Amino acid sequence: MDELFAQTGERMDKAVESVRRELTKIRTGKATVSLLDGVRLEAYGSTVPLRQVANISVPEARLLVVQPWDRSILGDVEKAILKADLGLNPSNDGNIIRVPIPALTEERRKEMVRYVHKLAEEGRVAVRNIRRDANDSLKKMKTAGDISEDDFHRAHDTTVQDMTDEHIGEIDKALAAKEEELMEV
Numbered sequence: 001m002d003e004l005f006a007q008t009g010e011r012m013d014k015a016v017e018s019v020r021r022e023l024t025k026i027r028t029g030k031a032t033v034s035l036l037d038g039v040r041l042e043a044y045g046s047t048v049p050l051r052q053v054a055n056i057s058v059p060e061a062r063l064l065v066v067q068p069w070d071r072s073i074l075g076d077v078e079k080a081i082l083k084a085d086l087g088l089n090p091s092n093d094g095n096i097i098r099v100p101i102p103a104l105t106e107e108r109r110k111e112m113v114r115y116v117h118k119l120a121e122e123g124r125v126a127v128r129n130i131r132r133d134a135n136d137s138l139k140k141m142k143t144a145g146d147i148s149e150d151d152f153h154r155a156h157d158t159t160v161q162d163m164t165d166e167h168i169g170e171i172d173k174a175l176a177a178k179e180e181e182l183m184e185v
Contacts (some may be wrong), residue, residue, distance in 0.1 A: 001138075001141070003135075004134060004150070008130055008133075009163055011165070012127050012164070012167040015130065016127070016170045018123065020174050022119050023116065023119060023174055024113070024150075026079060027180065029062070029101060029102070029103050029109075029182075030062070031063055031101045032062070035086065036064065036081065036084075037049070039080050041053070041073070041076050041079070041080035043073050046183070050081075053068055053069060053070065054067055054077060055067045062100060062101045063099070064098075064101065065096055066097040067097075068097075074095075075092070078097050080126060084169060088100075088101065105152060117175065120171050123171045124168050127164055131160055137157055138173050139152075
């Protein structure tokens with residue numbers, strides 16, 4: 001049973017982490033380095049993440065600065081940011097690329113909040129599916145005679161449910177923080 005709980009906890013942790021990762025990719029009107037995490041470009045004969053060929057910094061709340069280590073790929077970096085379809089408009093001055101982050105309109109903020117809620121709900125569903133899998137495993141253990149009726153009920157009603165509640169709570173906290181960040185003007 002301990003192994004089942006460990007596996008269930010690990011799977012639930014991964015589901016929560018996946019939701020957090022998706023939430024960091026959402027643009028809020030504030031400049032964060034993670035906005036450009038998904039940007040990949042063709043450089044040196046292969047497709048590489050932007051972070052592997054450039055330094056990305058946030059000198060102001062609404063500005064990202066991308067400084068490639070090799071100036072010869074400056075144009076490629078600019079094209080990659082445009083091609084990533086993030087709604088960003090980079091400007092190249094020959095040495096660095098400035099990426100101003102436009103403010104979000106009220107309508108866009110509400111749309112983003114709806115999307116964030118959808119992501120959080122998908123995370124909750126994933127955690128509940130993991131709970132169902134754990135409960136199914138417990139039922140199989142009970143019918144096989146590996147655990148007693150009391151151990152089954154204790155594990156089913158308390159341990160697995162507590163793990164589920166804890167992980168859903170973490171998703172809800174991440175959702176609340178992102179929602180607050182999105183609605184901040």
